[in-house]
Amino acid sequence: MSADAAGGQPLHERIRADIGREILSGHWPPGHRIPVEHEFMAEYGCSRMTVNKAIAALVSAGLIVRRRRAGSFVARPRVHSAVLDIPDLESVIRGRGEQYQYELLSQDRRRVAAGETLGAQLGTTQKMLIMTCRHFADAQVFALEQRAINLAAVPEAGETDFRTVAPGAWLLRHVPWTEAEHRISALNVSAAEARLLKVKTGTACLVVERHTWRGGEGITHTRQVFPASMYDLVARFGHAP
């Protein structure tokens, strides 16, 4: 009986994938209590250790949080992994003890042609919500952000007033779990961007581009420009065992 009833992969692997799919599809949202181990034992006809191994892997991947007596729950999305910490900008700024302010500069709704920079890899010609906004730390411009949200994947975004809530913060609360790719580069800002950032033309800026998916479906793309003096990214490795 050991290995595979169907498929060619270990059973604990299959259980892990099944649960992971429920979470990444959004079917089990953050905070959702998943079935207890005995239910999985019955469903898959296996021992508790096997179920435990599957769930333990999801815990170490950060998708699940377990609490004794209470049960196992879909984790609230940490902010894109513990290694490269790119949390929403409001918490960064407040964490420094500065005052956070947010401003929506423009908003548009249109189909994005395949190949266009914003929205590339989000699928061909999706209906997108396009925004430009600024984040302030005290009186200074902390970041300029261009954002595209795939309305097919996140229709609720269409009815949201992004004049009062930043799209990044809103997405963190409304889109359960994501995969992401970051591209980090440096840039001498153009005159137009310099004006919006309230810095001199040519000032070095850190640029973070992020593509985000959920279960393979494009969710959002963002490009954030930080004046060099405002922000350093920090990444750590080596969970000392």
Added chain:
Amino acid sequence: MSADAAGGQPLHERIRADIGREILSGHWPPGHRIPVEHEFMAEYGCSRMTVNKAIAALVSAGLIVRRRRAGSFVARPRVHSAVLDIPDLESVIRGRGEQYQYELLSQDRRRVAAGETLGAQLGTTQKMLIMTCRHFADAQVFALEQRAINLAAVPEAGETDFRTVAPGAWLLRHVPWTEAEHRISALNVSAAEARLLKVKTGTACLVVERHTWRGGEGITHTRQVFPASMYDLVARFGHAP
């Protein structure tokens, strides 16, 4: 019997820590074959599942590689985690199909005062090997690098000729396993650095500072400056489960 014979932590956790310590201390170097599961069972007086759980955690942390019939081996250090890929520059450049060239600009050996930028966090007043070097992609300067190596931790570095081999590449092959912290920022280059990079003063550059430890002991510190046009960092998240 269950929980802890001594300490207050699970046994598999203790085994994991013990093995991890052997590796991070360099006592078990990369490629070293660790004892088989039955030996650990005897040593700790526990069942095979418990040993297996400990080793499995080290595998998922990337410290150990297991091969059926052959045994379990200390992993050869990957290049600083799969998430933020900062391999040695030679492979980056060659991977692009460009010609790699390396040049040592200066070398010095001195005790670094605590608080000095290079060498901070490497311990107070360690004897350090300090270098400045350049990396070329074809005819362009790809990166300017300042490097400090803690000679107390890596004495072999003192007898190495860094005119022919880049310190980053050498360290990758000679220091078994490391923890690291990266700080990524942007910068308008000074006139002095611009000259070395063969770019105009004020050109935006990506700056990557990296501190590296092995088992808590500082190994090296490096600051690499990339002209904005030369290099983008890419980081991915979301091991789709």
Added chain:
DNA sequence: GAGTGGTCTAGACCACGTA
């Protein structure tokens, strides 16, 4: 108090790859 997860056992069979 009762149900959850956390840990552990003492076995077992199997797949695989090296010797």
Added chain:
DNA sequence: ACGTGGTCTAGACCACTCA
């Protein structure tokens, strides 16, 4: 061929914490 790891079982006791 044989020893390694890979997987799995059918139990067990315990700690914790929510109801």
